[in-house]
Amino acid sequence: MSDSQGPMWEVFVQKKSGQPFVHCGSVHAFDGEMALQNARDLYTRRGEGMALWVAPSAAIVSSSPEDIGSFFDPANDKIFRHPTFYQIPDGVGHM
């Protein structure tokens, strides 16, 4: 949504190096640099992050809630993808 505030950007924060970037909220800004600065002022006032990503909200593609069943269905009946599906004999150590 664009108004006098500029378009919306989604903000992702990496808490510590090596960790994944996690979505934390949104900001308005007129370009990427301004979005980064706004995100820093808004979401990392207390050392919440070591790195930031911003992406235009309009560029995010998401799954739709109506299709949730059929969309994720292929994963639902494949319990053999989980390690606990398999029986391992005692006495072979940690596996």
Added chain:
Amino acid sequence: MNFEEVFEAKLAKNEFIEPKDWMPDNYRKHLIRQISQHAHSEVVGMLPEGNWISRAPSLRAKLVLLAKVQDEGGHGLYLYTAAETLGISRDEMIDALLTGKAKYSSIFNYPTLTWADVGAIGWLVDGAAIMNQVMLQRTSYGPYSRAMVRICKEESFHQRQGYEIMTHLSFGTPEQKEMAQDAMNRWWFPTLMMFGPPDVESPNSDNALKWRIKRESNDQLRQRFVNQTVIQAEYLGLTIPDPKLKWNESKKGYDYGDPDWSEFKNVIKGNGICNKQRLADRNKAHREGEWVRAAAAAYADKQKHVQAA
């Protein structure tokens, strides 16, 4: 299942509703009203405290107050973006605030006459806000809930800094103690009003509870706040200005006197001590920021042309 049944089933399972989920129009409207009012309250809430930034009694106090007021602005922004996910624009919300169409918490229409008021706001007003916001962390709308989680983390600093100010004054000179008591006398009942009208006459509560936007009633939250605050006032040696305040063993809580609800209604109608000043100050700040918005828009326009060329 139809859309409505899916929605109801999610609420029944304590799941969150997300922006792209189907939701009843009235749920959307209720949230837009509540979240935008909440955002406006944070933003207008900067004004009574901002009054003391230039007159804070020490450099430390000034730094802390600046940080706190900045947090309130940040809370407003978290909430505005949460409301925007429901399909209302930032401009529409700001316009509603500036024209007086939208409401904000009536507490910010009371004046901050002394430095002790800054302490009382942190301790009592933010304390009451936390009581409400802790509950709202589990509200049914995902973006609102996530904004509340962030806000609650930061509010705890606000309440503690307020109580620290009250401690310094209450254990200071007799004049300072008197100042603290005077602030307590003026802020106690307006703070109790923050939880909203009594359950029996709260117009918006039914739907809010049904939809799990709110998880507890106005009176439940108010009672919890009173129970928690009495011991804190006792430590300071301050008297809560309510002759009806009394421990009730059977309910394991305090009985307390009602705030003056006619005053509450009057302040909401726009007749509080500071309603006009707050709105005028907000409008002035917005006008004075016009050149920043114009410059940013001109810059964005220029970038588009640069990219097109």
